[in-house]
Amino acid sequence: MRTTTGWQSTGNSTDLRQVAIERRELRDDDLAVRVDYCGVCHSDLHAIHGLVGKPTDGLVPGHEFTGTVTAVGSAVTGFAPGDPVAVGTIVDSCGECAMCRAGQENFCYQGAVTTYGGTDRVDGTVTRGGYSREYVLRDKFAYRLPAGLDPAAAAPLMCAGITMWEPLREAGVGPGSKVAVAGLGGLGHLGVKLAVALGAEVTVLSRTAEKEAGALALGATDLVVTGDDEQMKRAFGRFDLILDTIAAVHDFTPLLRLLGLQGTLSVLGAPLETSVRIMELTFGRKNLTSSGTGGTRHTAELLSFCAERGITADIELLPSARVGEALSRLEKGDVRYRFVLDLADLD
Amino acid sequence: MRTTTGWQSTGNSTDLRQVAIERRELRDDDLAVRVDYCGVCHSDLHAIHGLVGKPTDGLVPGHEFTGTVTAVGSAVTGFAPGDPVAVGTIVDSCGECAMCRAGQENFCYQGAVTTYGGTDRVDGTVTRGGYSREYVLRDKFAYRLPAGLDPAAAAPLMCAGITMWEPLREAGVGPGSKVAVAGLGGLGHLGVKLAVALGAEVTVLSRTAEKEAGALALGATDLVVTGDDEQMKRAFGRFDLILDTIAAVHDFTPLLRLLGLQGTLSVLGAPLETSVRIMELTFGRKNLTSSGTGGTRHTAELLSFCAERGITADIELLPSARVGEALSRLEKGDVRYRFVLDLADLD
Numbered sequence: 001m002r003t004t005t006g007w008q009s010t011g012n013s014t015d016l017r018q019v020a021i022e023r024r025e026l027r028d029d030d031l032a033v034r035v036d037y038c039g040v041c042h043s044d045l046h047a048i049h050g051l052v053g054k055p056t057d058g059l060v061p062g063h064e065f066t067g068t069v070t071a072v073g074s075a076v077t078g079f080a081p082g083d084p085v086a087v088g089t090i091v092d093s094c095g096e097c098a099m100c101r102a103g104q105e106n107f108c109y110q111g112a113v114t115t116y117g118g119t120d121r122v123d124g125t126v127t128r129g130g131y132s133r134e135y136v137l138r139d140k141f142a143y144r145l146p147a148g149l150d151p152a153a154a155a156p157l158m159c160a161g162i163t164m165w166e167p168l169r170e171a172g173v174g175p176g177s178k179v180a181v182a183g184l185g186g187l188g189h190l191g192v193k194l195a196v197a198l199g200a201e202v203t204v205l206s207r208t209a210e211k212e213a214g215a216l217a218l219g220a221t222d223l224v225v226t227g228d229d230e231q232m233k234r235a236f237g238r239f240d241l242i243l244d245t246i247a248a249v250h251d252f253t254p255l256l257r258l259l260g261l262q263g264t265l266s267v268l269g270a271p272l273e274t275s276v277r278i279m280e281l282t283f284g285r286k287n288l289t290s291s292g293t294g295g296t297r298h299t300a301e302l303l304s305f306c307a308e309r310g311i312t313a314d315i316e317l318l319p320s321a322r323v324g325e326a327l328s329r330l331e332k333g334d335v336r337y338r339f340v341l342d343l344a345d346l347d
Numbered sequence: 348m349r350t351t352t353g354w355q356s357t358g359n360s361t362d363l364r365q366v367a368i369e370r371r372e373l374r375d376d377d378l379a380v381r382v383d384y385c386g387v388c389h390s391d392l393h394a395i396h397g398l399v400g401k402p403t404d405g406l407v408p409g410h411e412f413t414g415t416v417t418a419v420g421s422a423v424t425g426f427a428p429g430d431p432v433a434v435g436t437i438v439d440s441c442g443e444c445a446m447c448r449a450g451q452e453n454f455c456y457q458g459a460v461t462t463y464g465g466t467d468r469v470d471g472t473v474t475r476g477g478y479s480r481e482y483v484l485r486d487k488f489a490y491r492l493p494a495g496l497d498p499a500a501a502a503p504l505m506c507a508g509i510t511m512w513e514p515l516r517e518a519g520v521g522p523g524s525k526v527a528v529a530g531l532g533g534l535g536h537l538g539v540k541l542a543v544a545l546g547a548e549v550t551v552l553s554r555t556a557e558k559e560a561g562a563l564a565l566g567a568t569d570l571v572v573t574g575d576d577e578q579m580k581r582a583f584g585r586f587d588l589i590l591d592t593i594a595a596v597h598d599f600t601p602l603l604r605l606l607g608l609q610g611t612l613s614v615l616g617a618p619l620e621t622s623v624r625i626m627e628l629t630f631g632r633k634n635l636t637s638s639g640t641g642g643t644r645h646t647a648e649l650l651s652f653c654a655e656r657g658i659t660a661d662i663e664l665l666p667s668a669r670v671g672e673a674l675s676r677l678e679k680g681d682v683r684y685r686f687v688l689d690l691a692d693l694d
Contacts, residue, residue, distance in 0.1 A: 276622070
C-alpha cells in the first residue's frame with residue numbers, strides 16, 4: 001500500500017479532518033498522480049450530507065482535479081512520470097456495455113466507478129477522492145492536461161465543465177444558436193463561456209439582476225430576471241436550449257415557455273423528482289432532458305476545445321486546509337464561481 | 348347561412364342527437380365540403396366529457412374527415428367542386444407567428460382554431476366538427492386527398508396519423524431505427540404502420556400479450572408485455588424512440604429504461620401532468636417530449652407518404668346514426684383500431 005494525506009468528512013460534517021489515506025499499489029494499467037488542484041463541487045456537499053449514494057463515514061470528496069503523474073504501471077504507454085494530467089468524476093467502468101462502447105462511460109450499465117464513494121471493480125474497496133495529495137487510477141480515465149491551460153483553473157472543467165459541454169454538443173450548438181443558462185454558479189458560468197465560444201448567443205436567467213455584470217463579463221448578451229413577468233414575456237419562445245443548473249426542485253413551466261419549436265430544457269442541477277405539465281412539452285414539441293458529467297469521448301474533446309480557446313473556470317484558489325471555509329461558503333452560494341483547493345499544503 | 352345536419356352532444360352525453368347546423372356563407376378563401384367519412388377520436392370523448400377546452404353545450408365533435416368539395420369562394424384557386432379533400436384538427440391560425448411560419452400551425456402562438464369547439468378568427472362563432480354532412484373552412488387547411496387512398500380509411504390519418512407522423516419524422520426515424528409503440532389503439536396502430544414503412548424495426552409495448560397477433564400483422568417484429576419483468580429486462584436500453592399513446596396518467600420510469608443513449612419518450616396520449624424522476628433522464632441523456640396533431644407541412648407530407656405506400660387506418664365503418672355505439676365501445680377500448688362514421692345517412 002501507498003500512503004498519502006487527505007481531507008475527510010465524518011458524520012456529515014463540512015468541518016473536514018486531515019487524515020492518512022492508503023492508496024493501492026499500482027496495477028499494470030494504473031497511474032499514480034500527485035494531486036495539485038482539486039475543485040469543490042456542489043455534489044461534494046450532497047455527498048457529505050448523505051444525499052447522494054450511500055452515506056459514507058470517512059468520506060474523502062473531490063472529483064475534478066489536475067496533477068502530475070509520479071509513477072506508472074508496467075503496461076502504461078500513454079503517460080510517463082512528470083506528465084500533467086486531469087481527472088474527473090469517473091475512474092473506471094465495464095468497458096463493454098453499449099454506453100461504454102459509445103464513449104459514454106458516465107452512463108455505464110454496470111455502474112461507472114465514481115472517483116470517490118465508488119467501489120473499485122477489482123478489489124472492491126471504496127474510492128476516496130481528490131481532496132488528497134495522491135490519487136491512483138486506471139490510465140484510461142486520466143487525460144493529458146493540454147499545455148497553456150492553468151492547472152488550477154482547469155480543474156473544474158473536469159466536472160462542471162463537462163456537465164455543460166455534453167448537452168451543448170449533443171444539441172449541436174453553434175453560430176446562430178440561442179442558448180440560455182439558468183443559474184450562474186460553478187456550472188452556469190462555464191456553460192456561458194462554452195456556449196459563447198461555440199458561437200451561440202447566450203442569455204443568463206437569474207432570480208435577480210445582481211449577476212448581470214458578471215454575466216456580460218463572461219460573454220452573455222443579456223440577463224433575464226426570472227421573477228420579472230415583463231422580462232419573461234419578452235423572452236417567450238426565444239431559446240433553442242436552456243442549460244438549467246438550478247440545484248433545488250423548481251417548476252419547469254416558466255423555463256419551458258422560453259423555448260422555441262423543439263427547444264430543449266436540459267436539467268443539470270440534479271433536482272431529484274419533478275412534476276411536469278405534459279402540455280408544456282406538447283405545444284412546440286419541446287424536450288425535457290438531463291445529463292451528468294461526461295464520458296471519455298466528450299471529455300477529451302472538451303479539453304482540446306478549451307486549450308484552443310483558452311477557456312478555464314473563474315476560481316477562488318484556497319490552500320486545502322481551508323476546505324471547510326470553502327464548503328460553508330459554497331453552501332451559501334458565496335463564490336465566484338468555483339473554489340479550487342491547492343493541495344501543496346499537504347506536503 | 349347554409350344549413351346542414353349533424354350529431355350533437357348535450358350535457359356531456361355520448362348519446363348524440365341529430366340536429367340542424369348552420370354553416371357560414373363562403374368567404375373568398377373558403378371551401379364548402381360534403382363530409383363523407385369522419386373518424387371517431389378518443390379526444391372526442393374527452394371533449395364530450397368536458398375534459399379538454401371549455402365544456403360546450405351543443406358540441407358537434409369530429410376532427411378527422413374526408414369529403415368532397417361542393418363550392419369554393421371567389422379567391423380559391425387550389426380547389427374546385429368535386430375535388431376529394433381531407434381535413435384535420437385545425438381550420439385556421441394566425442399565419443404570422445414563428446410556429447405558423449414554420450408550418451407548425453398546431454402550435455400557433457395565437458392559438459390555432461380547432462375544427463370543433465374553437466373560435467373562428469373572423470366572426471367569433473364556435474366551430475362545430477365533422478360529425479355533420481357539410482363543413483365550411485379556409486382553403487389553407489384543406490388537403491387534397493391523394494388518389495388511391497380509400498377515403499373512409501384515410502380519415503383517421505388526419506388526427507391519429509399525423510400525431511404519430513410528426514414525432515417519427517422529427518426523430519429522424521428510418522432504416523436501422525428501433526421504435527416502440529406503447530398502446531395499440533387508433534394512434535398506436537398507425538404508429539406501427541408508419542414506423543415500419545419508414546424502415547424502422549418496431550416493437551409494440553402492451554399490458555397483455557393478447558394484442559401480439561395484431562401487432563405482428565401490422566408489421567411489428569414483436570410485442571413486449573410491460574407487466575412482465577423478464578421481458579422488460581430483456582428490452583432494457585433497446586429503443587431509440589418510444590411513441591407513448593397511453594391516455595391515462597402512468598409512470599414513465601419503466602418506459603424510459605427501455606431507451607438507449609439519447610433515446611426519446613414521446614408522450615402522445617395526453618396525460619395532463621406527471622411526475623418525472625430526473626435521474627431516469629440523466630443516465631443516458633434521455634429525452635421526454637410530447638406533441639399533438641400536426642401543422643400543414645407535416646400533414647401534406649404524411650398524405651403523400653401514405654399514398655405512395657398505400658397506408659390507411661384499419662377501421663370499423665358505421666353509419667353515422669350509430670355514433671353513440673361507436674363512442675361507448677371506444678370508451679371501453681373495444682375497437683380495432685378506429686371507428687369511422689359514414690355520413691351519407693344524413694342525406
